[in-house]
Amino acid sequence: MQDRVLLIEDDEELRVLLARYLSNQGFQVREAANGEDGLALALGQNCDIVVLDIMLPDINGLEVLRQLRASTHLPVILLTARGDETDRIVGFEVGADDYIPKPCNPRELVARLQALLRRIAWEQHTDVDAGQNYGDLRLEPEQRRVYQDEKVLDLTATEYEILQVLLARAGSVVRKTDLMQWALGRRLEAYDRTLDMHISNLRKKLGNDDPPRIETVRGLGYSYRLPA
Amino acid sequence: MQDRVLLIEDDEELRVLLARYLSNQGFQVREAANGEDGLALALGQNCDIVVLDIMLPDINGLEVLRQLRASTHLPVILLTARGDETDRIVGFEVGADDYIPKPCNPRELVARLQALLRRIAWEQHTDVDAGQNYGDLRLEPEQRRVYQDEKVLDLTATEYEILQVLLARAGSVVRKTDLMQWALGRRLEAYDRTLDMHISNLRKKLGNDDPPRIETVRGLGYSYRLPA
DNA sequence: CCGGGCTTTACAGAACCTTTACCAGCCATT
DNA sequence: AATGGCTGGTAAAGGTTCTGTAAAGCCCGG
Numbered sequence: 001m002q003d004r005v006l007l008i009e010d011d012e013e014l015r016v017l018l019a020r021y022l023s024n025q026g027f028q029v030r031e032a033a034n035g036e037d038g039l040a041l042a043l044g045q046n047c048d049i050v051v052l053d054i055m056l057p058d059i060n061g062l063e064v065l066r067q068l069r070a071s072t073h074l075p076v077i078l079l080t081a082r083g084d085e086t087d088r089i090v091g092f093e094v095g096a097d098d099y100i101p102k103p104c105n106p107r108e109l110v111a112r113l114q115a116l117l118r119r120i121a122w123e124q125h126t127d128v129d130a131g132q133n134y135g136d137l138r139l140e141p142e143q144r145r146v147y148q149d150e151k152v153l154d155l156t157a158t159e160y161e162i163l164q165v166l167l168a169r170a171g172s173v174v175r176k177t178d179l180m181q182w183a184l185g186r187r188l189e190a191y192d193r194t195l196d197m198h199i200s201n202l203r204k205k206l207g208n209d210d211p212p213r214i215e216t217v218r219g220l221g222y223s224y225r226l227p228a
Numbered sequence: 229m230q231d232r233v234l235l236i237e238d239d240e241e242l243r244v245l246l247a248r249y250l251s252n253q254g255f256q257v258r259e260a261a262n263g264e265d266g267l268a269l270a271l272g273q274n275c276d277i278v279v280l281d282i283m284l285p286d287i288n289g290l291e292v293l294r295q296l297r298a299s300t301h302l303p304v305i306l307l308t309a310r311g312d313e314t315d316r317i318v319g320f321e322v323g324a325d326d327y328i329p330k331p332c333n334p335r336e337l338v339a340r341l342q343a344l345l346r347r348i349a350w351e352q353h354t355d356v357d358a359g360q361n362y363g364d365l366r367l368e369p370e371q372r373r374v375y376q377d378e379k380v381l382d383l384t385a386t387e388y389e390i391l392q393v394l395l396a397r398a399g400s401v402v403r404k405t406d407l408m409q410w411a412l413g414r415r416l417e418a419y420d421r422t423l424d425m426h427i428s429n430l431r432k433k434l435g436n437d438d439p440p441r442i443e444t445v446r447g448l449g450y451s452y453r454l455p456a
Numbered sequence: 457c458c459g460g461g462c463t464t465t466a467c468a469g470a471a472c473c474t475t476t477a478c479c480a481g482c483c484a485t486t
Numbered sequence: 487a488a489t490g491g492c493t494g495g496t497a498a499a500g501g502t503t504c505t506g507t508a509a510a511g512c513c514c515g516g
Contacts, residue, residue, distance in 0.1 A: 092343035111320035142400035
């Protein structure tokens with residue numbers, strides 16, 4: 001199954017060069033020399049991805065993109081003049097998926113095309129991922145839930161994050177400062193007892209076993225004890 | 229609710245700078261100063277997108293990416309040394325979704341993050357299958373109707389869309405921002421309560437059961453509870 | 457102009473996070 | 487062993503953010 005690329009580019013020399021290269025790389029190539037033709041072809045639903053020059057003789061490339069986005073979400077890579085940051089940013093805002101500065105390296109174009117197509121292929125194949133197990137705990141990231149022996153633990157968002165980080169590092173110590181950064185998303189400041197509180201609440205919800213599931217490593221941090 | 233960015237970058241000065249900027253732009257930021265920590269965090273499934281420096285003190289960024297790709301398809305933006313085309317192309321081949329040359333303009337980083345997130349959000353959207361049953365509910369996409377025990381529910385267009393999305397992902401959490409994008413077709417802005425209103429109305433029409441069919445996952449979104 | 461549907465506003469209440477306060481160990485020093 | 491500094495546990499209070507929902511406003515097609 002070859003992927004079908006639509007190349008919208010007015011510079012004949014560059015267009016032919018790229019078309020030939022893409023074709024050699026196993027793509028099926030459609031060409032358009034102006035915005036109007038390109039838009040019509042793109043809307044015709046028989047290509048998988050679009051390479052679009054911004055500078056076109058008739059309609060501006062960004063306008064083509066805008067009209068395209070009104071009805072489809074076909075992946076689009078923009079060709080922009082090198083260094084023109086404005087076009088790039090506007091392009092993204094209008095809904096481009098990627099851009100390449102001109103003059104462009106064909107290898108890079110192919111790499112980007114493939115990256116984009118691969119992502120789309122992946123997204124469309126939906127896989128249900130089973131939860132990860134840690135002793136009697138099971139993490140279900142999809143549902144953002146933790147099960148303890150088939151019973152759902154009623155955790156808050158922060159508690160979930162903390163537990164998740166501890167479990168990912170189960171058996172080894174997570175320093176308080178890292179735990180803070182990773183689970184709460186901010187730096188641990190002096191006299192901030194927030195983390196201690198969350199740990200306390202978590203322990204309560206996990207059941208206050210002995211020895212505790214979440215061990216304190218004084219002066220360092222915490223560590224989730226894995227079952228033997 | 230806000231998108232969660234994981235920033236893997238060893239240069240503390242740059243990392244803190246970017247983290248602060250991203251945070252001001254409404255992202256939730258997690259930081260990691262080396263490849264090992266970064267990889268562990270990324271695999272923990274509580275970030276939405278990764279910004280990954282290629283030059284890291286321990287594991288090479290490309291290797292981090294490779295290991296990440298072995299099990300997930302989390303979107304990744306690479307930070308590369310300017311002009312190093314090899315890294316860029318290898319990066320794409322390993323599965324990066326985008327790259328930015330260093331030193332990078334924070335505005336451009338944000339633009340790319342948003343472009344990538346928008347694309348992902350769109351691609352992950354899936355429709356329900358025709359005539360699918362969910363407990364006592366049956367969706368008829370051709371007629372755009374929902375039956376509850378053979379009785380048609382009188383839903384508005386938007387309510388139908390929302391329910392459709394929730395059912396397509398029944399059992400797992402749909403984030404507000406995605407729900408907004410998929411059902412209402414626009415981005416969720418701060419203080420926009422539209423979605424909450426529609427959910428409230430939907431619940432009323434579905435019958436205000438207990439426990440509610442549409443569960444609230446505070447700080448994240450909603451989830452349609454599957455029948456046991 | 458009317459009515460339905462979408463959005464905004466406003467307020468109340470709930471859930472959550474953080475701070476405060478007090479107490480108990482740990483540890484090095486006296 | 488007693489002292490004092492420091493770290494950690496936790497209850498309770500305080501404050502913030504998020505959510506539910508009624509009501510009013512807005513927009514568009516008829």
